[in-house]
Amino acid sequence: MSVPLTWLYAPGDRPAVVQKALASGADVVIVDLEDAVAPDRKAYALAATVDLLSDPHPVPVHVRIHTPRDIPPLASLPGLGGFRVPKVTHATDIHRIADAAPGVPLFPLLESAPAVEHAYAIASAHPAVRGIALGEADLRADLGVREDDGLDWSRGRLVVAARAASLPPPAQSVHPDVRDLEALAAGCARGRSLGFLGRAAIHPRQLPVIERAYLPTPDEVAAAEEVVKAAETEEGALALPDGRFVDAAVVEGARRVLALAARA
Numbered sequence: 001m002s003v004p005l006t007w008l009y010a011p012g013d014r015p016a017v018v019q020k021a022l023a024s025g026a027d028v029v030i031v032d033l034e035d036a037v038a039p040d041r042k043a044y045a046l047a048a049t050v051d052l053l054s055d056p057h058p059v060p061v062h063v064r065i066h067t068p069r070d071i072p073p074l075a076s077l078p079g080l081g082g083f084r085v086p087k088v089t090h091a092t093d094i095h096r097i098a099d100a101a102p103g104v105p106l107f108p109l110l111e112s113a114p115a116v117e118h119a120y121a122i123a124s125a126h127p128a129v130r131g132i133a134l135g136e137a138d139l140r141a142d143l144g145v146r147e148d149d150g151l152d153w154s155r156g157r158l159v160v161a162a163r164a165a166s167l168p169p170p171a172q173s174v175h176p177d178v179r180d181l182e183a184l185a186a187g188c189a190r191g192r193s194l195g196f197l198g199r200a201a202i203h204p205r206q207l208p209v210i211e212r213a214y215l216p217t218p219d220e221v222a223a224a225e226e227v228v229k230a231a232e233t234e235e236g237a238l239a240l241p242d243g244r245f246v247d248a249a250v251v252e253g254a255r256r257v258l259a260l261a262a263r264a
Helices: 015-022 039-052 068-074 091-100 113-117 119-123 136-143 148-164 181-194 204-214 218-233 248-261
Strands: 006-011 028-032 061-064 082-088 106-110 199-201
Touching: 006 015, 006 204, 015 028, 015 039, 039 068, 068 091, 082 091, 091 106, 091 119, 106 119, 113 119, 113 136, 113 148, 119 148, 136 148, 148 181, 181 204, 199 204, 218 248
Parallel strands: 006 028, 006 199, 028 061, 061 082, 082 106
Antiparallel strands: none
């Protein structure tokens, strides 16, 4: 599969909504057993998710667990693509989950000040960790942040931790207003400038906005093609026709741009 840009949440206690999510075009579907499910529906949501994941699906399916007790009935199912682990604060949290679900990819969610402080330790805690993300609603409440840019330091910390741990760039947290697509697009542009790649969504109408925001522009593709072409004929630092010098890191970045553009 190409680089994931869209991660669509669907409540685990609503199988029809999950099926629509699987057909939505999202790169990854996240079946939610946590915040989207009322307490008296948790058991049903888990049972419905077990039934769903008894067979594999063309789209990767992750499960955001509510409690570690959700893990044993799900961990060995053929349709499970990974666990989203909420409220992780320490590397030891990851070791406990990895021991309970051997071989299952883990995606910790950092939702508090201690979690952000331990971002690199969490990201590098275990080979099962395949990506990290912020849970911005809980983090905002924990920090007492009112304005959106008050989270930018935490976002930058997450991007650096992921890179330092050799993980993919993190995807942005969800934009909660499913009707305000302009604000969603603006937020994606901001996230892209901070080093994020892709975004979680809570409604299918958000998916094309996210994808457009994160796909490279024609000018960016053309510039990347120029750099890669020059690298094919020269080694080391390169001089482009317009006088710019580029090194191996720039060439690597250009190749990432072209790989991302290929999904379009």
